[in-house]
Amino acid sequence: MSTLVMTKNQIVRRIVKARKAKGWTTTAAAEKAKVSQPTWWRVENAKVDPTWELLFSMLKALGIKASVELRE
Numbered sequence: 001m002s003t004l005v006m007t008k009n010q011i012v013r014r015i016v017k018a019r020k021a022k023g024w025t026t027t028a029a030a031e032k033a034k035v036s037q038p039t040w041w042r043v044e045n046a047k048v049d050p051t052w053e054l055l056f057s058m059l060k061a062l063g064i065k066a067s068v069e070l071r072e
Contacts, residue, residue, distance in 0.1 A: 012044060033060070033061035043055075
């Protein structure tokens with residue numbers, strides 16, 4: 001099993017791509033993630049630095065599995 005390391009910006013780009021591939025509006029995606037539409041829009045448009053919790057909520061809503069590995 002390989003590990004892919006991604007920055008927050010790369011994750012956001014993946015989120016945008018997945019949302020568009022599903023044909024979802026930001027409103028529909030935000031509803032599924034249980035966040036406000038303005039919050040979803042701000043994340044996609046780099047207006048905020050999203051928390052990891054928010055990114056994981058967005059990924060989950062899109063059906064994208066993700067995990068965190070902590071290293072020293």
